[in-house]
Amino acid sequence: MERTSSCRRKTMARQHKAEVMIAGEQLRLRLHDGKLIKERRYHLRTYPNCFVAQELIDWLVSHKEAPDRPTAICLMQHLMDHDIVHHVCDKRPVFKDAKLLYRFRKDDGTFPFNTEVKIFMRGQRLYEHLIAGKDSILQLREEHGVAYQRSFPGCQLIDWLLQNGEAESRRQGLELCRALQEHGIIQHVSKKHNFFDSGLLYQFCINFRRRRRLSELIDESERDNKEGVTVQTHEDSHPESPFILRKNPPQEGNMGSSKNVKQVASGRRGSLNSLQLHSAAFTPLVQLSSSSPPVRCNPKSVLTRSFTCEELLAPGAPFIKKVLTVMGDALGWGFVVRGMAPCYVQAVDPGSPAAAAGVKVTHYISHINTVYTQGHKCY
Structure with a gap:
């Protein structure tokens, strides 16, 4: 107990x-x-x-x-x-x-990117990708005669992770999903099972897109302190609850209409164990000033001006070639690239493997694992 x-x-x-x-x-x-x-x-x-x-x-x-x-x-x-x-x-x-x-x-850039925060951000990014997909696996499904909106079988989520490069193997996908469950991001629809690579249904516990009011933070904190964790409150079933499970009776066969929400664009972190930027980081000799605009969801380019591939490769260009090797962890590499011909680093997680390897914002990339990127759009 x-x-x-x-x-x-x-x-x-x-x-x-x-x-x-x-x-x-x-x-x-x-x-x-x-x-x-x-x-x-x-x-x-x-x-x-x-x-x-x-x-x-x-x-x-x-x-x-x-x-x-x-x-x-x-x-x-x-x-x-x-x-x-x-x-x-x-x-x-x-x-x-x-x-x-x-x-x-x-x-x-002083936000503490510890393991808990990284898993939370990974879960938020997965949620955005899943809910925005045309053939999303988040659908109305039944388990033991009860219908649940935006639910998914555990095996289908692992299949999706493999298909989208978020995991290298089913074992790695299973470990990621169990970490998400441990940190309160996903859970079994009836809270009876841990995560398994099976047909059991799971849901996201957090509605990342719901507009929060700051007053909720204090109300929730005070409620937890007064009632304790052993008391089950009625907030979990409230339509505005951040942890709503969207449980439906079996007779309701449709999910209803949903509001059109602007898709939040984000860079896809890879899941390879290592990433080598071969002669890739074209570092401008003049870096951006400290007053550069912050990196936001679907942000504007961090570049002061764009360069062409010819300018990057021209003799005497103000760039230095480097080879950086990024050893990815369970959460990926930790940087976001944008652009096509040439592509460049838009953002770097301060506590990520990319930051430790020396990858910096505004670096241009010419090769990734021997693949020439200047002629391709890179994600």
Whole structure:
């Protein structure tokens, strides 16, 4: 019994962490769109991608994300405690309603990409690819006389991972799926089984696309502290719950209409054990400034200007050729490339194998594992 309670406590903690990450990312994108995050100067020093705490509190209250200023401060402190935002100098662990500069860790590359975060981001990316596919495996299915929306057999998910290069073998796919279940991203539809390569039905526990309100973060945290993990709340069956299972009675044979949601484009991380960029990283001698715009979902190009293949290969061009070997882990390589003829590095996970190997944003790529890429679109 104690072991079950401990596992449930860990799962709920991970799910709450996932909700905080999603809410924080949604807030970050909204603040970028609202121009609250921008380059700012303080004491003769320039800080890129910052926001003023006092301005943000005003914004949260005016946009009804918080009923008053003390609640807004509490919400931002919650994001600070989960390493979503921080003071630009990391000298203030407490969020103050003052003219102080703060920054999202994802904007300055200090976000802690530990194993838990990597698995969460992997699960979110898989969810986006699965739900956006034309012949998605997320469908209305029945198990023991009960119909479940957006469910999938475990064996079909592993087949999909193999077909899309997300896993090299069924064993590796099984290990990934069990890691996703352990971290509260997928689960058996009736919560009775671990993940197996079989016909048992599973679902995503988290609706990554649902719009989060920041007030939910504190409400959920307080509820967990008051009720404890052994109490089953009614939130799991609420239509707006972040962990909704979308369970349907057997007589309902259709899934209903769904709103058209803009597809979030993302680079596909490979699953090979090693990746060698043969004479590939054309590094500009003049790097981008620190005030470059942040990497976002479906972001704009990070290049200050585009180069042609002829310019890259021309004698005397301001580029240096390098050979970088990336040893992939269970989550892939850790970088995103864009463009065609030539392709280049758009983003690099700070804690990934690619970052450890020296792959940097704005590197141009000519070969990947002896495959010439300058004439092909690279994903």
